[in-house]
Amino acid sequence: MKWILKWVVSMVIVSTIFPISAVAQYFGQNKPSYRTFRYQVKQMPHFEIYHYLDDDALLNYFANRAEEWYAMHQRMFADTFEKRNPLILYSTHAEFQQTTAISGSLGVGTGGVTESLKNRVVMPATHSIAQIDHVLGHELVHAFQFNRLLFTDTIKMKSINNIPLWMIEGMAEYLSIGSVDPNTAMWMRDALLNKDFPSINKLSTDSKYFPYRYGHSLLAMIGKTWGDSIIVPLLVKTARIGLDKALDSIIGFDSKTLSAMWKTGIESYYKPFLKDSSRVLTGRKIISKENSGRLNLSPSLSPNGKYIAYFSEKNVFSLDLFLAEAQTGRVIRKVTKIRRNQDIDDFSFIESGGTWSPDSRKYAFVVFSRGSNRIVIIDVRKGKVEAEISIDGILSLTNPEWSPDGRYMVFNGLVNGIGNLYLYDMELKKTETLTTNFYSSIHPAWSSDGKNIVFSSESVNEKHPSKRYCFSISILNLEAR
Ligand SMILES: [Zn+2]
Structure with missing residues (x-):
């Protein structure tokens, strides 16, 4: 399903029932399974947290941060969860990769996943608290996106395909990081320097442009220019009538005009910095795609x-x-x-x-x-x-x-x-x-x-x-x- 392929990096959709004390009954493609997890459940006002940690320190912090993110995202989405939302916390990434809660295979680079029907967020603990907190905030945006689109607005799954990935992921990044991020800034500078800054149309259709970073930049511009209150209506309208019509009806510009504004904004911000930097890369290149891989x-x-x-x-x-x-x-x-x-x-x-x-x-x-x-x-x-x-x-x-x-x-x-x-x-x-x-x-x-x-x-x-x-x-x- 295209829909699964499109969203697989950060969110995967399945229709299986979640086996709580799951022995691996279901194997995703190449998914390893080495042990049985005995889950405990911690109940919070808006979440039930499944975990198997022996110690409460991380769990209490994680649970409180989930409630704080809930309060923030709830204001933005003007939406509430009717039931406690499941959060499944694995103690390590290697164990997270064995999860049976979703069917797709998970690589080393997947930070967390959210599936649609039960709105389950599945993620591992990581080597820094800052990173766990970011993944939690990001995945909970997806939980709110699904809840708002599928349950509150009862939009059909088919229509959700109208939403480009950059909007889904860019929004999750914007609402969990904010508008200032050195990582996104680095990508934007690089695109400008290499004269490869995408139009919104290109970004929506060409997977070469990483939707997380470009989407973050674009959503931050939209939020800071027209106000964060238009972001969720833009998401819902894009699902209903497509991106171009939604932009036109909510912002009053078509995607071409908005693309030009985005590029001009990025250019005028970074151009002064680019003057002083050298276009000739420092250092002698010894390993590259000519004699090895691309990465x-x-x-x-x-x-x-x-x-x-x-x-x-x-x-x-x-x-x-x-x-x-x-x-x-x-x-x-x-x-x-x-x-x-x-x-x-x-x-x-x-x-x-x-x-x-x-x-x-x-x-x-x-x-x-x-x-x-x-x-x-x-x-x-x-x-x-x-x-x-x-x-x-x-x-x-x-x-x-x-x-x-x-x-x-x-x-x-x-x-x-x-x-x-x-x-x-x-x-x-x-x-x-x-x-x-x-x-x-x-x-x-x-x-x-x-x-x-x-x-x-x-x-x-x-x-x-x-x-x-x-x-x-x-x-x-x-x-x-
Ligand atoms: Zn995501």
């Missing part, structure tokens, strides 16, 4: 400067890890091939690159394997897997960093939905907890003498809702602990 990500240079490990695309849906010579970019080998077992579900390339041993002989990276994360260590010269490390009690981990003496690895591990730093001793095969904060501790790095670890620590600023999450940099002296 080449998370490069990591070996300490001796000889090798680069990086992710590149295997096909449209997944990536492989490659090793190349740093000077020439010549690919030495595809790392995936040297792994004997075929039980890697995916590489963790979004949160985590990898880490080199201090002697540049080994490279470690994180894989999703049988429902949890493991660290795989390969011997670069022999092209062999040297070790696979599963950490007891820590199913989700990211950003491993090898210590300068080669004995330890520090990483961010997710336990009960909260990301803290852990130290793994590769000689004794023991794990030590380094931080025990409620907010996340991420991106650890070693001092060259191995005595200190510097990391980014999250905190929350309740008084300033639009700048709610802050990240500070902290240093931990290992000898003083």
